[in-house]
Amino acid sequence: MGKPECSTCHRLIPDGLLACRDCTLDRSRAALFDYQRAPLRRVLEEGGELVVRHVGASRHVQMFGGYDFTFCTLRIPDTAHRTRVIVGSDAVKQLCADCQLEMARVLKAAYD
Numbered sequence: 614m615g616k617p618e619c620s621t622c623h624r625l626i627p628d629g630l631l632a633c634r635d636c637t638l639d640r641s642r643a644a645l646f647d648y649q650r651a652p653l654r655r656v657l658e659e660g661g662e663l664v665v666r667h668v669g670a671s672r673h674v675q676m677f678g679g680y681d682f683t684f685c686t687l688r689i690p691d692t693a694h695r696t697r698v699i700v701g702s703d704a705v706k707q708l709c710a711d712c713q714l715e716m717a718r719v720l721k722a723a724y725d
């Protein structure tokens with residue numbers, strides 16, 4: 614009898630797991646980014662604010678919807694300092710480059 618294999622990536626599913634961990638993570642990541650599209654677009658069009666969290670030495674943009682993740686998918690500790698920046702201001706350019714890249718990618722998808 615063969616071991617269970619993931620129907621998506623064809624890797625073996627580890628004992629005790631019902632689904633392939635890698636694919637589950639990929640799917641929830643994709644869903645998380647899909648969810649960011651509408652609020653990010655709205656904030657951009659209305660000139661709203663982004664929530665900035667200080668994690669490590671950088672300032673990152675927190676995802677919308679109360680998720681404890683930055684756009685570059687770091688988990689945000691509860692204690693991380695919180696500030697806000699206005700979309701389109703120079704302050705945004707000082708933020709984490711990966712966060713800016715991911716936001717641009719999400720927005721591109723929103724307008725495609």
Ligand SMILES: [Zn+2]
Pocket residue numbers: 619620621622623624633634635636637
């Ligand atoms: Zn898989």
Ligand SMILES: [Zn+2]
Pocket residue numbers: 672673674683684685686709710711712713
């Ligand atoms: Zn970041």
